[in-house]
Amino acid sequence: MRFGNLNRELLDLVYSILTSPGLEDCLPFDITSRQPLFDQAIYNIYLPGEGIKPHVDLAVFDDGIVGISLVSSTLMIFSPASPDQMVSGYDVEPTSNSEGIEVNLDPGDILCMYGPSRYLFTHSISNSMFDILPEAGLRQRSPRISITLRRMVAPSEDV
Numbered sequence: 744m745r746f747g748n749l750n751r752e753l754l755d756l757v758y759s760i761l762t763s764p765g766l767e768d769c770l771p772f773d774i775t776s777r778q779p780l781f782d783q784a785i786y787n788i789y790l791p792g793e794g795i796k797p798h799v800d801l802a803v804f805d806d807g808i809v810g811i812s813l814v815s816s817t818l819m820i821f822s823p824a825s826p827d828q829m830v831s832g833y834d835v836e837p838t839s840n841s842e843g844i845e846v847n848l849d850p851g852d853i854l855c856m857y858g859p860s861r862y863l864f865t866h867s868i869s870n871s872m873f874d875i876l877p878e879a880g881l882r883q884r885s886p887r888i889s890i891t892l893r894r895m896v897a898p899s900e901d902v
């Protein structure tokens with residue numbers, strides 16, 4: 744995990760990705776134009792069978808969160824958050840995935856969360872050795888890496 748002044752090259756790379764043709768709407772302008780765009784990156788490595796339980800990212804993080812998926816694919820599930828889950832972080836009971844919206848993440852995919860997807864939905868990855876895709880059926884998991892970029896809310900702001 745890396746806090747503080749992010750590597751300039753990484754920030755420039757993410758900025759050019761987010762403003763490249765087809766991705767201009769990934770995040771609203773008031774987010775992409777802020778300074779700094781992000782001040783924190785977390786690198787997650789998932790082995791087959793490992794996931795992340797349903798959560799809303801902590802309130803200490805500002806709106807506008809970007810995830811870069813690398814190495815292999817996975818399914819991320821977005822489910823409506825219950826009132827106590829909203830920006831309450833990781834200490835929440837898992838929600839049922841039955842109403843979840845499945846988002847396939849392939850290597851190189853950029854996931855942008857802001858507004859309702861950031862504050863009103865949990866996101867999770869099941870602890871499974873495989874995913875079941877609507878069209879393609881069973882897909883075995885392989886090791887996956889993600890880079891999540893966030894900005895801390897300014898200390899003076901209420902969270």
Ligand SMILES: O=C(O)CCC(=O)C(=O)O
Pocket residue numbers: 785787795800810866889891
């Ligand atoms: O691995 C991912 O793509 C998601 C990571 C995540 O949700 C988090 O670190 O809060």
Ligand SMILES: [Fe+2]
Pocket residue numbers: 798799800866
């Ligand atoms: Fe998250």
